Amino acid sequence: MGSTACFIIVSRNDIPIYEAELGSAIKKEEAAHQHQFILHAALDIAQDLAWTTSAMFLKAMDRFNELVVSVYVTAGHTRLMLLHDSRNEDAIKSFFQEVHELYIKVQLLCIV
């Protein structure tokens, strides 16, 4: 049994701008749309939650069966969303921070 993870970057206007199926679990046909459904629905929760806390990292803020959604909301309200079944908060947090840093770099490059 491998771990499942799906990472999506959602832009401010709710458009997915990056998608990656991560994890070692065997890919199932329906997994792709299922993951999108879960993450898309989790946006509702993230929207509620983002304004209640000053933290960017919203850990395990939504779940669907065994799958947990963690979200990192950037200042520009871009959301880095990770769907995962393992519970390694610190690793996920540092992953998000790293991605955020890269994301900013890429954006700056685009401006230049």
Added chain:
Amino acid sequence: MMEPMRTLLGRVLLEEITPIVMVLSTPLAEEACEKSGLNFVEMLLPFSVFNKIDVPVRTVSDQPYRLQMFRLRLVYASDIGQQDYKAAEDHLKQLVSNAAKKALSDLQSEPPQLETILSETELNFRPSWIQTFNKDMRKSISFSEHEAFDHPVACLLVVSSKDEQPINRFVDLFNTEQLPSLLSEGAMDPKILKHYLLLHDNHYGTLESTATGILAKMKSTFGSSDCGLLCINSSPGRDGELKDNPWLNIKSRTSVSQEIGSLLNIDDIIAIKEFMQELSSKHIIPYMEQKIRFLNQQVSATRKGFRNQIKNLWWRKGKEDAPETASGQMYTFSSTESQIRVLADYAFILRDYELALSNYRLLSTDYKLDKAWKRYAGVQEMMGLAYFMLDQSRKDSEYCMETAFNTYLKLVPLGQRNATRCGLWWAEMLKARGQYKEAASIYFRISSEEPPLHAAVMLEQASYSYLFSSPPMLRKYGFHLVLAGNSYHVSDQKLHALRTYTNTLLVYRGIPWNFIHDHVHFNLGRWYAFVGIFDESMKHMLEVLACNHQSLVTQDLFLKNFFAIVENMGKIFEVYKLQIPVLNMSTIKVIYEDHRTYASSADVNLNENLWQSLEDEMVPPSSTIKSNWLHSQSNLSLKKYNDSHVCVVGEAIKLDLEFRNALQVPISISGISLICDLLAKSDDTENDEDTSILEHNDELKEAPRCRRRMGDASSLVLSEFDLVLGGGEAKRVMLEATPRIEGVLKILGVRWKLSDLVVGYHYFEPNTKKKQKRGKRVAMNSSGIILSFIVIKGLPKLEGCIKNLPGTTFTGDLRLLRMELKNQSKFLVKNMKMAISQPRFLIPGNLEDLNMDFPNCLEKQENAISMGTSANGQKLKNLLFIFPNDVTITEDTTFCWPLWFHTSCPGKISLFLSIYYEVESYSSDMIYRTLRLHYYVEVLPSLDVAIEIAPCPSKLQEFLVRMDIVNRTSAESFSMQQLSCVGEQLEISSLPGNETICPSKVLQAGQALSCFFKLKDCSRNSEGKTGLFILGRDVLLDAHGNGKVPIDVSTSPLMEFHKHERYHQEKTAEGGISKIDFILISELRENESTGLYPSILSYHACHCRVTNKTPVWWLIEGPRILSHDFSASFCEVDLGLTICNSMKAEVSIKVVTSDTAPESKLSDDVISDSSSNSQGGWRDISLSDDAKSTSNIPQVQLLNPSSSNSISPFIWCAASSTEVKMLPSSTTKIPLRICVFSPGTYDLSNYELRWDSQPSDPSGEEDTKMRSSGTSRGHPFYLTVMQSSHKIV
């Protein structure tokens, strides 16, 4: 503050937690009811609900309160008891299936907008059957032994007056073995309130006869208060129609034709109503009050108070090790726990929630200690509800519900359905308090415990909860609807699945989350097809066709389903903007020909400006053209077509478009063709045009099928293409439309057929306008929608090409090319002109050249005459060549004309040719056409030639020429043929000793060679002549070329090319224009590996200059050897000093002679010395230096008479210093004289030349750079004077 009673949950509780009246009836009593199409319970049902009963109730407290709404549940004894699980399941399934029919009709209607949805309440929005479903689901677990509120409070025994021995029947009824298990197994007290009812059917005689007698007997037997008589069927016949038939709503499931309650008249209804009222208010409620009071007393006695509690605890502790029995069989009705439960439930029913709650609390600790979990959960559940009804602590109520829910869940499967009921209540409770989000999660939790169908209903409810939460959580709504839809689909409820998925479109329509989008639309498409609504199905299927992000399997699945649906529809389906294949609109190119025609379609993409500048002088000005051919078309409303383009009847308009298959699945496309509109010239009227242009926007939405308005197919020919695109493949297709009549042609779009099933079409839209401008010939109407063309009658087209033009060649290559023009029409082509963009590389030849043998024709003819200067001053940028007047092309012939081609520099050469022609005796809207040809030639470097000319130290008119050649190719070898000098009467000859350096004169790849030649200026007085004469003298370089005739460089084409070279090299020449040019002719050796055949190459080195170290150079002329009789006198020798000023400035020269010997230092020359020592390498050591050093060094050593004796053996006569002024580039001669006193050899180098140049422009006097001066020592000149011997003789 909300009012719990008014909430949905409150109403449900008031309806469902009500006293049960167990009904036992005889068959005859039932038969009497059956006449009206009802059974007994159904007959009483409408009257078991009392909205305003207004009964005073007093439970344990002294203060009575009044009950307003009350309700009884009448149930047959046989129905009391837990429903069979399977039966309950079937019932629920039936319920859902029935609702599906409604779902289908809902699908047809327009989906509501979000705003209208949100303005509604959740209860109204969600389908009403769900409420029923919830109720029936709860009902399926009623009559559980652990809950007392479902236990019958009273028993109604019904016997018909027709029954024999009715009294005995009453006794029998209750004593049968068919009593529910609750009673028989001791879960509840069998001694319940009994009410005896005698049912009299009025059809069997009036009341008095028998019924009253029986009633009296009953009263004496069972007690007067507990007996009653009810008369029914008072209506004489079936004709009596009841107003407001109260049974209509109840038995809607059976057909109305059975005339429900038709035998019951208004008297009967009143009687029943009264009976029910009495039963509840006079019997049941008082009985319950009494029981509550009694039980409360008992509980207080045994459980209340400190002593009792200790005792209870002590007692329970002892039972700790008792086995856990979930069913809790250990509690009989007589146990204290059961009694407390009955007390609490009765209190709940009579709405004394405080009393109920305190007892539930008491009970819950007991059950918890006893580990009777199901009972514990049941009590917790009721506590939660009691809290809710009291509207007290939200937290407590939720906590209780959660405990109950979780406890039930632990008891799976026994408590699973109970958990569901608990969850439903919990969710309702949350919703009542506005906590929709939490409610949704409860529904979701329930769904995970239930079978798929139930789960689906629960998920649907969860979705509605999300929708109505504040703010609405639409994405959650959508997701849960999808989950519900999936569950419906799994449990074979396609219509419900379809309904839920359709609702999700509110959220998911046009969503950029591609997998979600595909999933929703694909399933909708599939299911619509399943229920037979194919057009809807198609709509959704089309949405998922561009699924290139999906895996191959999925793509295949989507396509197969799509085609299956199309096949099912049984007709050709036309789809606007079909997504497969993808049309790459940015690459669209339109190729058409008006008066400009092209040799190949690739030429069309070139910049129009280049062509226009080329044709500038050749074609008549455009304004006159237009007036010539467009004015004749006065019947065409031309103003409208100002932006239109012109094309010619019978000539195809080509449209180049890329089709790309974004999928991994191969697709086959057939019948790709353009959608065009051709309006014939004749039926073209103003009105027609106006409307049609206005209509375009609407028309474009139509399928192309409807658009074929020109009936005559022969007037327009469209090409059709079939192709198969593999996965991810892109192909370009050249589509053609050929108009056959004059008029206006509009290209609107393109259509194709996918897998022979679906027709896709695409109209060209204005937003492609910007991109289309990339190609110059791409036409776009100003309206931006349509490519429109005016079709006119044009001239026949000339086709042409240049034969044997190499694609790749070497620098210097000289060739004779043939241009072939083909006239396929029946008319004569005349007045031909040709414009060539790069005459440096390509020039037209003479017709005679065609018959000549290349390269022999270049060879020197005996009677060759040099070309005049006729072409001098010709514009050298573009070349306009007018064919001789007699050159025409007759019908169906091919005309050839020679072209000379010479590549003078490496790189990519782009050659533009445009040929202008007119056609004789042909009526047309055009007067001329042009044929445009374009070629690219890749020129590789071959030989690099560098020429350096140095003055000969001994002769003024002779120069040393060094030619350095480097072979830059990697594999080719060249043989040197000839070096010709082009200049003013120059003569070149090889140095005698030089031939041995490279005898074969073949230069291998990478090899370098230097050759030396002597150049002689034959004309002394050439100044003032401006014309360029070629009096070339040639040197044959090929040692083995015996008998080879040198090539004549003074004739065309070499001379022509040379002139162009001169013009081009002028810009790069360092020292400005000079008149010395060289032409090197070599031959490419045959190379078998590269397959190159020998060819002539010519290199032109122009504007070569004599390189001088000093601006002034001179030469002493005079006798070298003299005989003189010194005995007679000293010897006087006359010498001449010729000075040349090669500067561009006037110079004053002073010749200073000195009689002392020259100093040992060679020269203090300012200019020359600085350069000679610092430079290295063989190339840059100049000839003059060599000459100087070889001549100087031995002579200084050998003959330096002046070094030993200070007195010179000769003296300079005449003036010791002569000054002359010289004009720029002039020569002057100064006479010198010496006196020699004795025989010997003298070095006459002891003089100096001092020169000082003055700038020719007096204004630039201050500029020191312009001013130069210097001193040069004299060159050695040896004079030998011998003693004359004739004196001796």
